[in-house]
Amino acid sequence: MLKHTFLHIPRIGKLTEQKFWQAGIQTWDDALQVPNYAKLGIPELLIKSFLADSYLALEQHNISFFSKLLPSLETWRLYPKFSHNLSLRVAYLDIETSGVNSYLDNITVIGVYDGTVVKQYVNGQNLMAFRDDIEEFDLLVTFNGKVFDVPVLQAAIPKLHMPKAHIDLRYVLKQINLKGGLKSIERQTGFAREQDELGQLDGYDAVLLWRLHRRGDPRALPTLLRYNAEDVVGLKPLLELACNQLTKVLPLDYAQYSILSRINSRA
Numbered sequence: 001m002l003k004h005t006f007l008h009i010p011r012i013g014k015l016t017e018q019k020f021w022q023a024g025i026q027t028w029d030d031a032l033q034v035p036n037y038a039k040l041g042i043p044e045l046l047i048k049s050f051l052a053d054s055y056l057a058l059e060q061h062n063i064s065f066f067s068k069l070l071p072s073l074e075t076w077r078l079y080p081k082f083s084h085n086l087s088l089r090v091a092y093l094d095i096e097t098s099g100v101n102s103y104l105d106n107i108t109v110i111g112v113y114d115g116t117v118v119k120q121y122v123n124g125q126n127l128m129a130f131r132d133d134i135e136e137f138d139l140l141v142t143f144n145g146k147v148f149d150v151p152v153l154q155a156a157i158p159k160l161h162m163p164k165a166h167i168d169l170r171y172v173l174k175q176i177n178l179k180g181g182l183k184s185i186e187r188q189t190g191f192a193r194e195q196d197e198l199g200q201l202d203g204y205d206a207v208l209l210w211r212l213h214r215r216g217d218p219r220a221l222p223t224l225l226r227y228n229a230e231d232v233v234g235l236k237p238l239l240e241l242a243c244n245q246l247t248k249v250l251p252l253d254y255a256q257y258s259i260l261s262r263i264n265s266r267a
Contacts, residue, residue: 001077001243002058003027004252008069009050011042021251028054063088063138067165073175075167078139079243090115091137091163092235095149096228098123099207107156108210109224112137113232120225130157137163141235143182144170169238176245182231191237201227 004027006017020040025031028051037044057065066078080088092113097106110121110130114137121130130153140163142149147170154160178185183202201209206227212220 005077064164076172076243078165088138090139092141092232094231096206098210109228111228111232118229131160135161140166142168172242
């Protein structure tokens, strides 16, 4: 998807980008072959210079170049399965809190899913190890993380360097008319969890589980960790669903990017 993107070039908005695609200019390579840039209304030097920088950034896996220039609602285009030769490490992240406002004490669990394995950081055990581990990732995926998770983490953990690119699914999913909380959206999309005891928990239950853990209940922490793991693992199919739907409405060869065959996998 990234090599079909022109929104990171100054003076090109969504309407102009769609005009490019409809005129047969669907890739960066196509744009470099245009005989008359005047018809596009964009200076030739501007397009060629930014595309040269784009090819270099892509070759160097420099995601910062694109994340700084793309509109925030279009960062889904950075998702590796929709990008050519963009090999990135993706961190699906969710935090649980105690419901108090004492910064570090407020964070009880941090869950990070790399697409294969879930790693969790627990208050009083290994929470501060998160600071070094998160630097291994290039792209962050959250649900409401721009408003909640990331600000809470940055306030609690000194010298924390989060991935420079961030896809917040709360806003991406709104573009395909999926609104509400994470559990509600999972139900709307058919990704609802099993309605066993764990599947019926919500954010307030996570607060209560931490309190039970602090009081010595041996079952509370394992349940909280399972709940958090379901949260982070569930972000991946939602991102893939959003990318498929958003790509489907573009005047491009949709079949080239479809990953619907994998959409039902939660792993």
